[in-house]
Amino acid sequence: LALPTRAPPSYLRLTLRPFSLRAMASHIVGYPRMGPKRELKFALESFWDGKSSAEELQKVAADLRSSIWRQMSEAGIKYIPSNTFSYYDQMLDNTAMLGAVPPRYGWNGGEIGFDVYFSMARGNASVPAMEMTKWFDTNYHYIVPELGPDVKFSYASHKAVDEYKEAKALGVDSVPVLIGPVSYLLLSKPAKGVEKSFSLLSLIGKILPIYKEVVAELKAAGATWIQFDEPTLVLDLESHQLQAFTHAYSELESSLSGLNVLIETYFADVPVETYKTLTSLKAVTGFGFDLVRGTKTLDLIKSGFPSDKYLFAGVVDGRNIWANDLASSLSTLQALEGIVGKEKVVVSTSCSLLHTAVDLVNETKLDKELKSWLAFAAQKIVEVNALAKALVGQKDEAFFASNATAHASRKSSPRVTNEAVQKAAAALRGSDHRRATNVSARLDAQQKKLNLPILPTTTIGSFPQTMDLRRVRREYKAKKISETDYVNAIKEEINKVVKLQEVLDIDVLVHGEPERNDMVEYFGEQLSGFAFTVNGWVQSYGSRCVKPPIIFGDVSRPKAMTVFWSSMAQSMTKRPMKGMLTGPVTILNWSFVRNDQPRHETCYQIALAIKDEVEDLERAGITVIQIDEAALREGLPLRKSEQSFYLDWAVHSFRITNCGVKDTTQIHTHMCYSNFNDIIHSIINMDADVITIENSRSDEKLLSVFREGVKYGAGIGPGVYDIHSPRIPSTEEVADRINKMLAVLESNILWVNPDCGLKTRKYTEVQPALSNMVAAAKLIRTQL
Numbered sequence: 001l002a003l004p005t006r007a008p009p010s011y012l013r014l015t016l017r018p019f020s021l022r023a024m025a026s027h028i029v030g031y032p033r034m035g036p037k038r039e040l041k042f043a044l045e046s047f048w049d050g051k052s053s054a055e056e057l058q059k060v061a062a063d064l065r066s067s068i069w070r071q072m073s074e075a076g077i078k079y080i081p082s083n084t085f086s087y088y089d090q091m092l093d094n095t096a097m098l099g100a101v102p103p104r105y106g107w108n109g110g111e112i113g114f115d116v117y118f119s120m121a122r123g124n125a126s127v128p129a130m131e132m133t134k135w136f137d138t139n140y141h142y143i144v145p146e147l148g149p150d151v152k153f154s155y156a157s158h159k160a161v162d163e164y165k166e167a168k169a170l171g172v173d174s175v176p177v178l179i180g181p182v183s184y185l186l187l188s189k190p191a192k193g194v195e196k197s198f199s200l201l202s203l204i205g206k207i208l209p210i211y212k213e214v215v216a217e218l219k220a221a222g223a224t225w226i227q228f229d230e231p232t233l234v235l236d237l238e239s240h241q242l243q244a245f246t247h248a249y250s251e252l253e254s255s256l257s258g259l260n261v262l263i264e265t266y267f268a269d270v271p272v273e274t275y276k277t278l279t280s281l282k283a284v285t286g287f288g289f290d291l292v293r294g295t296k297t298l299d300l301i302k303s304g305f306p307s308d309k310y311l312f313a314g315v316v317d318g319r320n321i322w323a324n325d326l327a328s329s330l331s332t333l334q335a336l337e338g339i340v341g342k343e344k345v346v347v348s349t350s351c352s353l354l355h356t357a358v359d360l361v362n363e364t365k366l367d368k369e370l371k372s373w374l375a376f377a378a379q380k381i382v383e384v385n386a387l388a389k390a391l392v393g394q395k396d397e398a399f400f401a402s403n404a405t406a407h408a409s410r411k412s413s414p415r416v417t418n419e420a421v422q423k424a425a426a427a428l429r430g431s432d433h434r435r436a437t438n439v440s441a442r443l444d445a446q447q448k449k450l451n452l453p454i455l456p457t458t459t460i461g462s463f464p465q466t467m468d469l470r471r472v473r474r475e476y477k478a479k480k481i482s483e484t485d486y487v488n489a490i491k492e493e494i495n496k497v498v499k500l501q502e503v504l505d506i507d508v509l510v511h512g513e514p515e516r517n518d519m520v521e522y523f524g525e526q527l528s529g530f531a532f533t534v535n536g537w538v539q540s541y542g543s544r545c546v547k548p549p550i551i552f553g554d555v556s557r558p559k560a561m562t563v564f565w566s567s568m569a570q571s572m573t574k575r576p577m578k579g580m581l582t583g584p585v586t587i588l589n590w591s592f593v594r595n596d597q598p599r600h601e602t603c604y605q606i607a608l609a610i611k612d613e614v615e616d617l618e619r620a621g622i623t624v625i626q627i628d629e630a631a632l633r634e635g636l637p638l639r640k641s642e643q644s645f646y647l648d649w650a651v652h653s654f655r656i657t658n659c660g661v662k663d664t665t666q667i668h669t670h671m672c673y674s675n676f677n678d679i680i681h682s683i684i685n686m687d688a689d690v691i692t693i694e695n696s697r698s699d700e701k702l703l704s705v706f707r708e709g710v711k712y713g714a715g716i717g718p719g720v721y722d723i724h725s726p727r728i729p730s731t732e733e734v735a736d737r738i739n740k741m742l743a744v745l746e747s748n749i750l751w752v753n754p755d756c757g758l759k760t761r762k763y764t765e766v767q768p769a770l771s772n773m774v775a776a777a778k779l780i781r782t783q784l
């Protein structure tokens with residue numbers, strides 16, 4: 001039967017339509033595993049606590065999987081993924097599949113069970129966990145494989161095949177998803193001891209036989225498609241790395257014959273050279289591209305696409321919570337059809353939906369209008385399918401019409417646009433907003449006023465958040481206690497923290513942040529343009545989820561946010577009390593950001609709001625103000641060519657917040673653990689008076705920058721002990737650290753402080769640790 005591909009003339013349409021349908025094709029790259037109400041989180045934690053059995057955990061997991069598959073098949077999705085579920089992490093699953101268990105876990109072969117699996121993920125009483133690191137530029141963290149030259153790979157987890165069969169038994173012929181062999185290796189790290197001499201890619205010949213076994217089993221079980229996620233293809237690869245792809249997939253070619261193979265990329269467009277290599281792989285049937293973040297992908301495809309292959313077009317954003325602009329996506333898809341051919345375009349998501357919230361249905365607190373602008377994972381599936389249907393002439397007019405209405409309302413809503421804010425942000429361009437005086441002159445002026453000892457001591461902001469404290473905040477939020485009771489309770493807490501710091505003899509105090517649940521949420525709740533979900537959780541790692549605020553409109557600050565608490569705290573002590581703010585870049589990077597204007601525009605708006613707060617604090621007599629940019633590096637684009645643009649506007653946004661303060665007002669900033677060495681010049685360019693940096697797990701790395709001659713004239717406090725561990729550092733140990741820093745940094749710029757906030761620690765740990773820290777600083781002062 002030859003089907004017409006063009007719409008028939010309108011007079012024929014009614015009668016012909018049912019016969020003119022082309023098969024529509026829709027695909028989902030991956031789906032959140034946590035469940036709409038974080039069911040997996042609670043099941044995991046209960047299992048880890050020994051409160052429930054392995055069978056109970058497996059039951060929750062199986063129910064989640066089947067409900068996801070059912071949801072996708074009811075929506076009409078053609079290519080439904082399997083093996084995108086995970087008890088902890090998909091990279092760890094792949095490590096288990098390959099039997100690449102580091103020797104310290106004492107695994108003796110056989111199928112890997114929960115015991116070994118969770119020991120790798122979380123450590124156990126006798127061995128620490130494997131390292132975890134950020135998954136590309138998302139807030140998801142994966143478990144980094146540790147590979148050495150003598151790893152004995154073996155097929156040790158049949159999860160991919162089991163999940164395929166499980167879906168099949170439920171009537172779903174799924175597309176099993178594996179991390180592709182080259183990305184797997186490129187995302188690994190060399191095991192301890194072989195760091196220097198070892199090429200991870202040299203292991204390719206050893207892992208491919210395992211992949212072949214898995215593929216053979218999947219084929220035997222009836223699989224017709226397989227998806228290899230190769231996200232490293234979007235990075236700047238060297239030519240030998242690129243060659244590894246050609247090598248790996250030609251090596252796999254014969255095993256893959258009879259299967260349709262999809263190679264999925266995401267998070268950016270692929271570089272031109274990579275595109276050429278990728279699209280000339282013979283073993284491959286389809287290529288998945290991110291058309292949301294991959295702004296050049298369309299041009300790449302126009303430049304040539306293999307005639308007999310499928311294009312999986314990722315037009316529905318997996319990284320955000322906005323409803324798709326269906327009309328615009330449809331025209332993109334139609335344009336793509338014009339290039340690669342009809343029947344060759346498969347509508348897809350830009351990446352796994354793992355990085356968005358799960359289901360809008362559970363949002364009871366968002367108003368109707370705002371909800372109409374949003375789509376979480378469950379809604380995105382429906383969008384993908386609606387687009388696929390529209391592409392083959394079965395457009396759901398009502399669905400498209402309500403989507404268009406929602407878009408129009410978002411565009412014209414007075415809740416979104418604030419003329420004054422737009423104007424103020426637009427006026428920022430052209431100036432780079434620097435303080436009038438250079439940093440050394442400012443430090444002198446500040447020292448005259450603050451009169452601090454050499455090697456001044458401070459902390460990063462938060463003090464332990466006890467159960468009682470959390471309960472007080474919860475009860476106030478639920479209106480169970482009065483405002484007066486709440487203020488008194490917080491005041492008492494601040495007083496306790498201030499007194500403790502005075503007893504410890506810390507030089508620059510903090511109020512302890514007892515009024516804050518989260519450093520971004522606290523500000524978002526007080527700024528206009530932000531909305532909060534009740535269930536918009538996104539997996540961060542393992543069972544941990546975050547609930548990013550939604551920035552939907554122009555950001556402004558109706559009134560002061562921290563002045564009340566900071567002034568109260570300052571009134572309790574003669575020592576300087578640091579005002580404590582979260583910086584614009586961090587607020588941006590830890591939120592779902594609007595997609596109707598560039599990210600930097602939104603960041604500038606937040607910067608202006610924080611600037612007002614900084615100036616209000618200064619007016620209220622606060623002389624030291626810390627503006628945390630914990631997540632500055634997190635927003636760094638994956639591709640080198642885009643990094644300097646980001647760093648420029650991010651650093652500019654920070655400077656905007658404090659360019660207007662007096663010389664005598666000391667601006668601090670704080671950054672969490674990350675690799676600073678390659679962005680040190682941007683950090684200097686932030687022009688803060690003092691920066692505190694998480695460092696204690698990588699002393700050498702940070703200090704090497706200064707050893708190599710980078711000039712740093714501002715105050716700097718590399719953390720002297722790790723706050724992520726309950727361990728209490730001794731005075732000698734801290735003193736040792738300080739001395740190491742003094743070997744490369746001038747004593748007049750060095751500060752002494754912990755790595756990060758103390759929120760998650762106990763007072764029984766914090767008190768002795770800080771006491772030793774202060775003792776160490778005092779000891780060294782006498783030796784200078």
Ligand code: GLN
Nearest residue numbers: 460461462630672757758
């Ligand atoms: N001021 C914050 C705190 O101390 C900083 C937290 C962070 O860097 N993540 O908790």
Ligand code: ZN
Nearest residue numbers: 671672756757
């Ligand atoms: Zn930190």
